[in-house]
Amino acid sequence: MGELGFHWQSLLVYLVNFTILLVFLYLLAYKPILRVLDQRSLRIKDSLEQAERVQKEAAERQAAFELQLTEARRANQAQFEEAQKRIAQYEREQKERADKLVGEELTKARSEIQRERDLAIDEVRAHFGELAITAAERIVRRSLDAPAHREVIDQVLQEGGAMGGRRS
Amino acid sequence: MSPNAKRALFAILAAAGVLALVGVMLGGIVSKTPFVPKPEVHLPPQPVLAADAQEAEEAHKLPDRFIITNTLLSSWIATGLLLLLFWLGARGVKDNQAPRGIANMVEAVVETMYGFVEGIAGRDNTRKFFPLFATIFIFVTFNAWLGLLPIYPTLGFIEDGEVVRHLLRPAGTDLNMPLAIAVVSFVFVEFWGIRSVGLGYFGKFFRLGSLLKGQVIDFFVGILELISEFIRLVSFTFRLFGNMTAGEILLLVFTFLLPFSFPLLFYGLELLVGLIQGLIFSGLTLVFVTLAIQPHGGEGEHGGH
Numbered sequence: 001m002g003e004l005g006f007h008w009q010s011l012l013v014y015l016v017n018f019t020i021l022l023v024f025l026y027l028l029a030y031k032p033i034l035r036v037l038d039q040r041s042l043r044i045k046d047s048l049e050q051a052e053r054v055q056k057e058a059a060e061r062q063a064a065f066e067l068q069l070t071e072a073r074r075a076n077q078a079q080f081e082e083a084q085k086r087i088a089q090y091e092r093e094q095k096e097r098a099d100k101l102v103g104e105e106l107t108k109a110r111s112e113i114q115r116e117r118d119l120a121i122d123e124v125r126a127h128f129g130e131l132a133i134t135a136a137e138r139i140v141r142r143s144l145d146a147p148a149h150r151e152v153i154d155q156v157l158q159e160g161g162a163m164g165g166r167r168s
Numbered sequence: 169m170s171p172n173a174k175r176a177l178f179a180i181l182a183a184a185g186v187l188a189l190v191g192v193m194l195g196g197i198v199s200k201t202p203f204v205p206k207p208e209v210h211l212p213p214q215p216v217l218a219a220d221a222q223e224a225e226e227a228h229k230l231p232d233r234f235i236i237t238n239t240l241l242s243s244w245i246a247t248g249l250l251l252l253l254f255w256l257g258a259r260g261v262k263d264n265q266a267p268r269g270i271a272n273m274v275e276a277v278v279e280t281m282y283g284f285v286e287g288i289a290g291r292d293n294t295r296k297f298f299p300l301f302a303t304i305f306i307f308v309t310f311n312a313w314l315g316l317l318p319i320y321p322t323l324g325f326i327e328d329g330e331v332v333r334h335l336l337r338p339a340g341t342d343l344n345m346p347l348a349i350a351v352v353s354f355v356f357v358e359f360w361g362i363r364s365v366g367l368g369y370f371g372k373f374f375r376l377g378s379l380l381k382g383q384v385i386d387f388f389v390g391i392l393e394l395i396s397e398f399i400r401l402v403s404f405t406f407r408l409f410g411n412m413t414a415g416e417i418l419l420l421v422f423t424f425l426l427p428f429s430f431p432l433l434f435y436g437l438e439l440l441v442g443l444i445q446g447l448i449f450s451g452l453t454l455v456f457v458t459l460a461i462q463p464h465g466g467e468g469e470h471g472g473h
Contacts, residue, residue: 003211003212004211004212004343004409005211005212005213005230005342005343005344006343006344006347007212007213007230007235007237007344009232009233009234009235010213010230010234010235010237010239010240010342010344011344011347011348011351013234013240014240014243014339014342014344014345014347014348014349015348015351015352017240017243017244017247017348018303018307018348018349018352019352020247021247021250021251021303021307022299022300022303022352024251025250025251025254025299025302025303025306026299026303028251028254028255028258029254029255029257029258029274029278030278030298030299030302032258032261033257033258033261033274033275033278034278034282034295034298036261036262036263036275037275037278037279037282039263040263043263
């Protein structure tokens with residue numbers, strides 16, 4: 001063993017050296033680093049738990065929100081249908097009312113037109129009656145030959161036409 | 169191959185090419201005369217102080233008292249650097265901010281090792297076993313890597329133009345260093361075995377019940393278990409010592425035979441060997457202690473190696 005270099009004093013020194021290294025590495029490095037790693041693991045674990053909790057809460061909130069949304073949609077749909085019904089009814093009522101008004105106005109206008117027409121016809125009749133009388137009077141007052149007879153008739157017609165043009 | 173890997177490969181090849189060119193220019197590669205002095209292999213470590221060295225040379229063995237050897241000096245430097253590195257790193261590790269620089273590296277190393285221990289020993293035992301596992305791994309690996317620095321084979325005391333004593337030598341090449349860690353590992357395993365199982369821990373070595381029942385083979389299996397516990401000391405020691413010493417000799421010989429670019433291959437290999445040796449030493453300690461704390465069933469229990 002001596003030829004290989006065995007030296008018990010050196011062995012003891014190596015033992016002490018290694019023990020010192022072990023103790024100081026433990027105190028200076030392993031212990032603080034492992035403490036930090038533990039803290040980090042704990043923090044990561046807490047963060048994961050918190051994240052899981054938040055995720056769960058978010059899922060619950062989303063479920064509640066979706067429920068509310070569904071209810072709101074349902075309520076909105078009912079209101080919408082009600083509003084549509086009311087609008088349709090209103091439209092129908094307004095249309096009926098307008099139709100009624102238009103019918104009344106039309107009837108009124110028609111009767112007015114009829115009345116005016118009747119009046120005009122009556123007036124034209126009365127006027128032609130007067131013209132006929134006037135022409136008859138003139139024919140009776142004069143004894144007319146054929147050209148004079150024609151002249152009187154034309155004159156009466158011209159006067160009647162002038163009168164008709166003024167009336168219209 | 170990723171772009172980064174291509175760039176790294178290109179950089180390595182370029183560095184090897186430049187080294188080869190420099191080797192040719194300086195006459196180190198094609199010269200008939202050796203560019204590097206012929207290496208001398210010393211299995212025992214060399215004393216650093218001249219008086220101790222003279223005494224060792226005259227007695228053909230190390231003085232029978234405490235002396236500072238080049239491997240011991242190297243292990244102190246490694247210890248100091250490790251403590252400084254981990255202290256600085258641990259200071260930068262904060263709970264509420266991302267680690268940077270050394271702190272990032274130290275935290276990554278500690279976290280990775282912690283996960284490794286947890287995977288083998290289980291969550292409940294991790295805190296108990298982690299410090300020793302991590303220290304063995306770091307100390308063995310760091311000593312191996314530190315020994316690859318070019319100052320290790322070059323710094324020394326010169327007489328007649330030749331380095332007669334190296335100032336530094338990787339601590340793993342000193343038989344006492346692996347033996348010291350093996351002793352610590354052995355004590356650690358036995359301590360936790362006894363503490364966890366109680367006096368029944370010795371039951372797996374001394375199977376008197378089997379002997380009384382006439383099961384002689386089982387009794388001798390227990391004795392073999394006991395012997396294997398002590399054999400571990402030897403296997404732990406010589407595995408690390410052999411690998412580190414062989415690596416050191418390999419580098420010295422190839423640097424002598426083919427200096428400059430060729431030894432780069434073996435430097436890469438030794439980086440890997442250092443890491444693997446650290447992992448094996450610490451990993452086996454972890455496995456043995458995990459086995460030791462298991463409740464002993466009596467018959468048919470065997471320790472692994």
